[in-house]
Amino acid sequence: MTLAPGKQQIRFIIKPMVFVLAILPLTLLCLRVLGIYGATLGPNPIETVQDYLGIWGLRFILISLSITPAAWLIKKPWPIRLRRMLGLFAFTYCSLHFLAWLVLDQSLDISAIISDVIKRPFITLGTLALLLLIPLAVTSTKGWQKRLGARWTNLHRLVYPAAVLICWHYYWQVKLDTIDALLYCAVLAVLLGVRLWKRKRL
Amino acid sequence: MLIKVPQKNTPAPSEIASETEYQNRRSFIRSMGFVGASALLGGTACAQENPPETRSLGPLLKSQYSTNQTENSYTDITQYNNFYEFGTSKEDPYENSGQFQPMPWSVRIEGAADITGDFSYEDIIQSHALEERIYRMRCVEAWSMVIPWVGIPLGDILKRFKPTSNAKYVSFETVYRPSEMPGQRRPILDWPYREGLTIEEAMHPLTILAVGIFDKSLPNQNGAPLRLVVPWKYGFKSIKSINKIGFTETPPATTWNDAGPNEYGFYANVNPEVDHPRWSQARERRIGGSLFDAKQPTLMFNGYADEVASLYSGLDLQRNF
Numbered sequence: 001m002t003l004a005p006g007k008q009q010i011r012f013i014i015k016p017m018v019f020v021l022a023i024l025p026l027t028l029l030c031l032r033v034l035g036i037y038g039a040t041l042g043p044n045p046i047e048t049v050q051d052y053l054g055i056w057g058l059r060f061i062l063i064s065l066s067i068t069p070a071a072w073l074i075k076k077p078w079p080i081r082l083r084r085m086l087g088l089f090a091f092t093y094c095s096l097h098f099l100a101w102l103v104l105d106q107s108l109d110i111s112a113i114i115s116d117v118i119k120r121p122f123i124t125l126g127t128l129a130l131l132l133l134i135p136l137a138v139t140s141t142k143g144w145q146k147r148l149g150a151r152w153t154n155l156h157r158l159v160y161p162a163a164v165l166i167c168w169h170y171y172w173q174v175k176l177d178t179i180d181a182l183l184y185c186a187v188l189a190v191l192l193g194v195r196l197w198k199r200k201r202l
Numbered sequence: 203m204l205i206k207v208p209q210k211n212t213p214a215p216s217e218i219a220s221e222t223e224y225q226n227r228r229s230f231i232r233s234m235g236f237v238g239a240s241a242l243l244g245g246t247a248c249a250q251e252n253p254p255e256t257r258s259l260g261p262l263l264k265s266q267y268s269t270n271q272t273e274n275s276y277t278d279i280t281q282y283n284n285f286y287e288f289g290t291s292k293e294d295p296y297e298n299s300g301q302f303q304p305m306p307w308s309v310r311i312e313g314a315a316d317i318t319g320d321f322s323y324e325d326i327i328q329s330h331a332l333e334e335r336i337y338r339m340r341c342v343e344a345w346s347m348v349i350p351w352v353g354i355p356l357g358d359i360l361k362r363f364k365p366t367s368n369a370k371y372v373s374f375e376t377v378y379r380p381s382e383m384p385g386q387r388r389p390i391l392d393w394p395y396r397e398g399l400t401i402e403e404a405m406h407p408l409t410i411l412a413v414g415i416f417d418k419s420l421p422n423q424n425g426a427p428l429r430l431v432v433p434w435k436y437g438f439k440s441i442k443s444i445n446k447i448g449f450t451e452t453p454p455a456t457t458w459n460d461a462g463p464n465e466y467g468f469y470a471n472v473n474p475e476v477d478h479p480r481w482s483q484a485r486e487r488r489i490g491g492s493l494f495d496a497k498q499p500t501l502m503f504n505g506y507a508d509e510v511a512s513l514y515s516g517l518d519l520q521r522n523f
Binding site: 033041042043044045046047049104105107109112115116119120121122172173175176177 | 274277278281282286290292293343345390391461462477480481482485487489490491492493494495496497
């Protein structure tokens with residue numbers, strides 16, 4: 001037996017719940033920024049904000065990518081209806097991570113930013129990944145989906161290279177202890193692997 | 203999850219910590235609960251209490267080498283550390299170093315010196331006057347602090363062992379105790395941690411063997427009971443919890459150099475003109491600032507060029523990074 005909520009349940013219960021959960025990390029970060037309930041950002045607040053937004057960006061990319069396999073698994077299409085929102089959350093966290101780097105870490109020093117994007121491979125990868133995500137966020141609406149038709153699906157396959165770049169960006173940034181980064185890479189490998197496996201079987 | 207089971211004779215942290223210290227720690231632990239992952243997964247991050255078994259060190263000599271820049275807070279200095287023996291995140295040393303027993307302590311002195319053997323902490327320290335040295339500390343990860351160390355010029359200590367003319371380098375080793383240092387249970391680095399200096403660097407008056415911060419003995423997470431401080435080099439050269447010092451004729455192997463020879467050199471002098479392969483060393487983030495503070499420029503030899511530049515005259519610092 002699997003869950004099969006109706007249209008109304010998805011719209012008025014499940015979607016709002018997922019929205020609240022997805023915005024929770026950002027809310028907790030805001031509490032820490034404002035120092036509410038004794039929460040703090042620690043001795044290196046900029047690093048904390050940047051790392052926190054980055055890791056949640058990556059987590060939401062992986063969560064978005066797990067929706068389709070989840071639908072296959074339960075043999076019901078309804079989880080697909082959550083995919084757009086989760087993808088937009090991924091884009092939001094990734095963009096905020098990039099903005100935190102531009103504004104807080106680099107203080108909008110344009111020459112330093114450009115030289116880092118060019119000279120530091122892990123920053124090049126991260127920037128490239130965000131650029132790939134922009135058209136996906138822009139064309140995420142129903143209108144664009146209709147207008148692009150079959151091309152929409154092809155365009156949105158850009159999320160695969162973007163996810164690979166994001167994992168790589170994380171892995172390259174770590175000084176030595178890469179175990180966490182490798183775990184995220186492994187999750188991504190599984191999520192991409194099941195897609196290949198499914199395709200071969202069709 | 204770590205749960206500390208209080209033992210019979212262990213006083214509650216509130217009994218031995220001053221009120222403000224205690225409150226600071228409480229709020230830090232509370233903030234840990236806000237780490238998003240644990241909030242969403244339903245777990246609670248649990249920081250292990252690290253009772254400040256630090257003793258007051260008494261009157262200290264002032265030093266001409268101290269900076270007049272604003273010191274970082276005790277909280278910054280003791281809760282934002284790289285000490286992989288206790289874990290690789292910045293909070294790990296504070297959270298995971300409670301089991302470490304820095305006393306009693308002994309140091310083995312070996313190699314090219316007239317006097318060698320095992321010496322207790324007291325043997326090493328007792329005959330010297332303790333000095334306050336307020337130094338800038340620049341990490342290879344491009345952040346920095348100002349730390350009021352308490353210590354003794356290393357050269358004064360080393361001379362007592364009468365190094366021979368074969369002593370061209372000095373090697374250092376951190377204690378290896380995986381039962382007390384949980385980070386050593388994973389082969390992140392080739393334990394035990396090793397560092398080295400040329401004899402000239404070791405004898406330089408800026409180089410100290412530190413036993414404290416502020417006017418207290420070193421907390422475990424800062425390298426108790428004694429550690430090196432070389433303020434013109436990246437922080438990883440300042441090896442912690444030293445239990446072996448050797449005089450050698452050839453350059454000793456050093457841990458980070460072994461782990462990444464093209465990223466971490468033997469000299470590791472602070473140098474804004476030689477970038478780390480993955481990030482710039484031109485600027486640094488001063489710890490303890492607000493969300494909107496800009497980075498500051500990094501200075502050659504971390505601002506100690508007047509004192510130490512002559513040690514490297516004729517040396518190509520781009521190649522010998």
